[in-house]
Amino acid sequence: DTEVTQTPKHLVMGMTNKKSLKCEQHMGHRAMYWYKQKAKKPPELMFVYSYEKLSINESVPSRFSPECPNSSLLNLHLHALQPEDSALYLCASTPDRGNEQFFGPGTRLTVL
Amino acid sequence: GQQVMQIPQYQHVQEGEDFTTYCNSSTTLSNIQWYKQRPGGHPVFLIQLVKSGEVKKQKRLTFQFGEAKKNSSLHITATQTTDVGTYFCAGVPTDSWGKLQFGAGTQVVVTP
Numbered sequence: 086d087t088e089v090t091q092t093p094k095h096l097v098m099g100m101t102n103k104k105s106l107k108c109e110q111h112m113g114h115r116a117m118y119w120y121k122q123k124a125k126k127p128p129e130l131m132f133v134y135s136y137e138k139l140s141i142n143e144s145v146p147s148r149f150s151p152e153c154p155n156s157s158l159l160n161l162h163l164h165a166l167q168p169e170d171s172a173l174y175l176c177a178s179t180p181d182r183g184n185e186q187f188f189g190p191g192t193r194l195t196v197l
Numbered sequence: 198g199q200q201v202m203q204i205p206q207y208q209h210v211q212e213g214e215d216f217t218t219y220c221n222s223s224t225t226l227s228n229i230q231w232y233k234q235r236p237g238g239h240p241v242f243l244i245q246l247v248k249s250g251e252v253k254k255q256k257r258l259t260f261q262f263g264e265a266k267k268n269s270s271l272h273i274t275a276t277q278t279t280d281v282g283t284y285f286c287a288g289v290p291t292d293s294w295g296k297l298q299f300g301a302g303t304q305v306v307v308t309p
Contacts, residue, residue: 116295125283125302125304126301126302127285127299127300127301127302128240128285128299130296130297133294133296140294141294141296173239175239175240179295181295182294182295183227183228183289183293183295184245184295185230185242185245186230186240186242186297187242188232188239188240188241188242189239190238190239191239
């Protein structure tokens with residue numbers, strides 16, 4: 086299995102909702118990433134997990150809460166989001182930091 | 198701020214023509230990676246360059262890494278409609294803990 090899967094594919098939520106994004110990989114990769122991508126912009130790093138521990142938080146607002154339950158799974162919990170948080174949320178994994186990253190198809194999030 | 202500059206931002210190409218996109222980093226890179234993102238899709242890894250002056254080819258795509266390991270280029274010959282998409286370079290600075298520094302991307306439109 087050489088792919089990263091993400092669910093849901095699309096998500097529409099109100100500003101008072103709580104939702105979660107899920108990412109899964111079965112390639113044995115030990116580094117996993119959350120990115121946010123706005124239209125016509127490059128991916129913007131949010132969080133990095135290495136060996137299931139949060140290694141990097143790029144000053145992301147606390148309304149985004151990451152979780153790594155095990156080496157194959159990565160979640161992003163969302164609460165009290167703002168309309169400007171609407172974007173494509175990408176998960177990626179890599180066998181080792183600095184090497185090629187395998188991106189999932191993303192979750193397209195709309196906050197109303 | 199963004200440390201990897203990429204030009205041009207847009208490239209309109211006639212089918213069959215060649216084009217080049219360039220990346221320049223303000224810092225020395227341990228490696229540079231190239232990704233392609235089709236419209237509506239997610240970034241897909243193309244290549245990684247590690248050595249100073251390295252040149253790699255993938256069919257009609259030629260990738261170069263500068264001698265100082267600060268700049269890179271992607272040259273596509275005989276452009277086809279399947280080349281449509283946005284090409285991102287992503288540098289890994291030597292002190293970045295493996296974080297990718299994405300360029301702004303070159304959006305390629307191919308006219309038949």
